[in-house]
Amino acid sequence: MSDFGARLAxxxxxxxxxxxxVDPHPQILQEWGLTVDAAGxxxxxxxxxxxxxxxxxxxxxxxxxxxxxxxxxxxVLERFLAAADKAGAMVIMDAKxxxxxxxxxxxxxxxxxxxxxxxxxxxxxxxxLGFGSLTPAIQLAEATGRGLYVLCRTSNxxxxxxxxAEAGGRSVAQMMVDEVNTANGxxxxxxxxxxxxxxxxxLDVDLTGFTGSILVPGIGAQGGTVEGLTELFGAAAGRVLxxxxxxxxxxxxxxxxxxxxxxxxxxxxx
Amino acid sequence: MSDFGARLAxxxxxxxxxxxxVDPHPQILQEWGLTVDAAGxxxxxxxxxxxxxxxxxxxxxxxxxxxxxxxxxxxVLERFLAAADKAGAMVIMDAKxxxxxxxxxxxxxxxxxxxxxxxxxxxxxxxxLGFGSLTPAIQLAEATGRGLYVLCRTSNxxxxxxxxAEAGGRSVAQMMVDEVNTANGxxxxxxxxxxxxxxxxxLDVDLTGFTGSILVPGIGAQGGTVEGLTELFGAAAGRVLxxxxxxxxxxxxxxxxxxxxxxxxxxxxx
Numbered sequence: 405m406s407d408f409g410a411r412l413a414x415x416x417x418x419x420x421x422x423x424x425x426v427d428p429h430p431q432i433l434q435e436w437g438l439t440v441d442a443a444g445x446x447x448x449x450x451x452x453x454x455x456x457x458x459x460x461x462x463x464x465x466x467x468x469x470x471x472x473x474x475x476x477x478x479x480v481l482e483r484f485l486a487a488a489d490k491a492g493a494m495v496i497m498d499a500k501x502x503x504x505x506x507x508x509x510x511x512x513x514x515x516x517x518x519x520x521x522x523x524x525x526x527x528x529x530x531x532x533l534g535f536g537s538l539t540p541a542i543q544l545a546e547a548t549g550r551g552l553y554v555l556c557r558t559s560n561x562x563x564x565x566x567x568x569a570e571a572g573g574r575s576v577a578q579m580m581v582d583e584v585n586t587a588n589g590x591x592x593x594x595x596x597x598x599x600x601x602x603x604x605x606x607l608d609v610d611l612t613g614f615t616g617s618i619l620v621p622g623i624g625a626q627g628g629t630v631e632g633l634t635e636l637f638g639a640a641a642g643r644v645l646x647x648x649x650x651x652x653x654x655x656x657x658x659x660x661x662x663x664x665x666x667x668x669x670x671x672x673x674x
Numbered sequence: 675m676s677d678f679g680a681r682l683a684x685x686x687x688x689x690x691x692x693x694x695x696v697d698p699h700p701q702i703l704q705e706w707g708l709t710v711d712a713a714g715x716x717x718x719x720x721x722x723x724x725x726x727x728x729x730x731x732x733x734x735x736x737x738x739x740x741x742x743x744x745x746x747x748x749x750v751l752e753r754f755l756a757a758a759d760k761a762g763a764m765v766i767m768d769a770k771x772x773x774x775x776x777x778x779x780x781x782x783x784x785x786x787x788x789x790x791x792x793x794x795x796x797x798x799x800x801x802x803l804g805f806g807s808l809t810p811a812i813q814l815a816e817a818t819g820r821g822l823y824v825l826c827r828t829s830n831x832x833x834x835x836x837x838x839a840e841a842g843g844r845s846v847a848q849m850m851v852d853e854v855n856t857a858n859g860x861x862x863x864x865x866x867x868x869x870x871x872x873x874x875x876x877l878d879v880d881l882t883g884f885t886g887s888i889l890v891p892g893i894g895a896q897g898g899t900v901e902g903l904t905e906l907f908g909a910a911a912g913r914v915l916x917x918x919x920x921x922x923x924x925x926x927x928x929x930x931x932x933x934x935x936x937x938x939x940x941x942x943x944x
Binding site: 427469471472478479482505506507520522530561568569576 | 697736738748770772774775777781791800801804805828836840
């Protein structure tokens with residue numbers, strides 16, 4: 405399997421730059437006329453992949469909203485992963501995992517090994533235990549041609565508390581940019597990316613020379629706009645993988661409406 | 675259901691201060707003569723709860739090592755939770771979850787709601803997105819009498835990168851101490867605790883007045899000693915919930931050996 409960065413670039417070239425969040429919140433299930441249980445989540449996930457699997461570049465399921473239904477919910481996630489793969493869509497598992505040593509290696513095996521039922525193309529990870537704690541995930545991702553997105557700078561109001569704390573004159577968020585840059589080496593497009601919020605008032609990290617992709621959640625419903633992306637990210641805007649969940653899912657469950665919502669937003673992203 | 679802090683205190687008074695990690699690493703499975711798959715993990719978890727469920731105060735299963743086997747592994751975790759509850763042991767789910775808004779609420783429902791198959795007595799959470807991002811978990815824990823352990827200061831070598839970064843003259847780790855203190859209010863024992871490493875050279879956070887419990891992993895195999903705990907935590911040592919996994923599990927799978935290992939370490943903890 406080729407490198408995640410190269411596969412993502414090829415996929416985006418073919419299908420456009422939109423990542424569609426698969427977030428079966430209780431409210432969405434109700435809006436779609438589904439039950440708020442594992443069966444409702446299964447129906448929702450299946451309709452998403454049937455309607456959009458041949459159209460969107462990347463799906464981003466939110467693990468929490470499957471975990472909320474225990475092993476039955478995780479079973480739904482496994483079937484979703486298999487169906488997305490069959491339809492030709494890539495999947496970034498949004499699970500924000502983070503731990504140390506052999507426990508981090510366990511998370512890596514769950515989401516980044518070839519023989520796991522939960523294997524995705526990439527995984528979001530959280531560096532509260534230090535970037536170095538993610539090493540087992542980086543190593544397995546390198547070995548299996550998968551990617552990682554490291555939480556860097558989020559746009560929720562309380563995000564700056566940790567992310568803008570400083571050591572040696574650098575913010576924690578900037579340290580993550582620099583660490584991921586180092587892990588990527590001279591690859592372009594590179595396999596390791598960052599999660600950065602799309603509704604920050606200003607971009608307070610320096611992305612100069614960054615060659616990974618930048619996962620930006622919340623385009624549409626959470627207030628992020630396409631023009632805002634260009635303004636916020638400047639020269640790095642071409643690296644952005646904009647993600648929309650609610651704006652797309654609110655158009656469902658009718659498959660044609662879902663597809664129209666994706667086509668419209670993809671066109672807007674250029 | 676009474677408050678987690680009060681329940682934990684009563685449990686510790688009756689059974690002693692030891693928390694036993696349930697970490698079915700591949701290596702442990704092999705040492706126990708089990709297969710490295712969901713069936714092996716199921717056998718391992720069942721033997722742990724059968725041997726120790728009426729003896730130990732608290733179990734701490736490591737979610738990663740169940741997730742590595744997908745929905746089958748999560749099914750094992752559900753059965754373990756039910757069996758531990760039936761045997762009278764409390765469970766802290768070590769999953770280090772963290773997200774924002776309605777996604778954090780999804781994690782809270784998964785691990786802290788009364789009707790979830792994955793509900794535990796408490797959950798470990800990660801504050802990279804800011805302490806405020808954990809609010810949905812705090813609210814649900816308050817409503818259901820459950821607890822949270824917030825990652826604060828870990829003893830892995832790379833832990834200081836984020837945890838010792840500073841803003842306004844305070845380290846990120848100290849901010850977490852102060853935030854959890856505020857969430858606990860004047861309760862003592864309080865429901866919200868901290869995760870702090872037991873092998874730090876010095877305690878670089880101020881725990882004065884802290885009334886939650888302090889989950890300290892790695893007693894025994896990872897180098898933490900009982901004497902070291904008193905030395906490191908000083909006046910706060912009485913708040914520590916020492917956790918041992920490998921030292922206990924290495925005594926298995928024989929139930930009597932497992933019990934002897936727990937009794938010996940519990941006695942040492944005083």
